[in-house]
Amino acid sequence: MNSIKIFEEKQAAYSFSKRSEFYALEPIGIGTDRVEGLVSYLRRLANAHNVTLHALVSYIIKLHPNQSVYPTYMYYPILRNGMSKTMGLVVESLEELRLIPDPKNMTMLPWKNVISYSKLFTKEKKWCPICLDEWKNNGMKCYEPLVWGIDLLNICSRHNVKLHQFCSNVECRAFQWSGYENLPIEHCQICNQWLGINENLELEFVNKDLEEWNVWVADNLGEMVIKISNQKIPKNNQVCGIIDKWIQDFFQGDRRRFCYEINIDNNWLQQIERGKYRLSLNSLLLLSYRTKLKLNDLFYYGIES
Numbered sequence: 014m015n016s017i018k019i020f021e022e023k024q025a026a027y028s029f030s031k032r033s034e035f036y037a038l039e040p041i042g043i044g045t046d047r048v049e050g051l052v053s054y055l056r057r058l059a060n061a062h063n064v065t066l067h068a069l070v071s072y073i074i075k076l077h078p079n080q081s082v083y084p085t086y087m088y089y090p091i092l093r094n095g096m097s098k099t100m101g102l103v104v105e106s107l108e109e110l111r112l113i114p115d116p117k118n119m120t121m122l123p124w125k126n127v128i129s130y131s132k133l134f135t136k137e138k139k140w141c142p143i144c145l146d147e148w149k150n151n152g153m154k155c156y157e158p159l160v161w162g163i164d165l166l167n168i169c170s171r172h173n174v175k176l177h178q179f180c181s182n183v184e185c186r187a188f189q190w191s192g193y194e195n196l197p198i199e200h201c202q203i204c205n206q207w208l209g210i211n212e213n214l215e216l217e218f219v220n221k222d223l224e225e226w227n228v229w230v231a232d233n234l235g236e237m238v239i240k241i242s243n244q245k246i247p248k249n250n251q252v253c254g255i256i257d258k259w260i261q262d263f264f265q266g267d268r269r270r271f272c273y274e275i276n277i278d279n280n281w282l283q284q285i286e287r288g289k290y291r292l293s294l295n296s297l298l299l300l301s302y303r304t305k306l307k308l309n310d311l312f313y314y315g316i317e318s
């Protein structure tokens with residue numbers, strides 16, 4: 014924390030570690046529902062140092078505390094803020110360098126034991142045009158919050174609008190690929206159109222009564238990232254017991270109804286209970302919606318009681 018403060022004050026290249034030759038930027042939105050995703054942060058950092066994301070990630074992995082770790086092509090690409098091996102190594106290196114506080118909390122890694130990585134993130138970017146405009150008008154950097162990459166999120170709960178997924182230029186309408194390395198993120202990758210408010214853009218406001226599920230998802234995800242540093246997340250060996258507790262307490266021991274409500278079959282549930290797979294975020298949110306307990310509380314309930 015202090016080292017970042019020093020950089021802010023000096024606004025100059027500053028070596029934070031004997032082993033690291035690059036300086037930190039301040040991550041955006043820490044402690045809020047729009048906390049910056051680590052990939053967005055690394056893209057900005059790579060851009061500030063005039064290197065590619067690939068080169069930066071390679072460099073960071075080489076600084077890993079375990080000297081036998083070495084970047085190989087197998088580790089690429091690093092495109093999402095997920096739970097991949099590469100992401101784990103990058104986070105461990107960054108923790109060792111103390112460049113930024115809690116880099117893990119800018120990813121979904123804290124949830125590794127309980128949420129399936131499969132289909133967690135979208136391939137295309139999503140964004141709220143009003144957020145982009147707000148940042149631009151306040152002279153802030155545009156960036157990608159961690160939650161915007163999550164497949165299930167469809168709305169910006171701050172502005173009550175649907176997130177956008179393609180360029181508003183009628184002659185372009187291109188989707189924005191998450192793997193695209195270059196900045197800025199606020200312009201179309203194809204035609205360079207500003208992706209915030211513009212004359213072609215049609216905002217779709219959310220009717221909270223009709224879109225109760227989407228609102229529930231957005232609120233839940235926001236809460237998950239805000240509270241992550243204080244959150245008790247179950248360990249691998251606790252998950253099976255927690256699932257059993259949910260089935261007993263919320264469904265009176267009726268496994269079939271539990272499976273039905275969270276949209277999985279019994280075979281899959283057995284695999285999850287054996288620790289082979291994890292529940293999807295969709296299933297967890299369905300359970301949360303059904304029980305009206307926020308995801309954080311569901312796990313807390315499972316661990317504590």
Ligand SMILES: [Zn+2]
Pocket residue numbers: 141142143144145169170171172173
């Ligand atoms: Zn917004």
Ligand SMILES: [Zn+2]
Pocket residue numbers: 180181182185186187201202203204205206
């Ligand atoms: Zn475009």
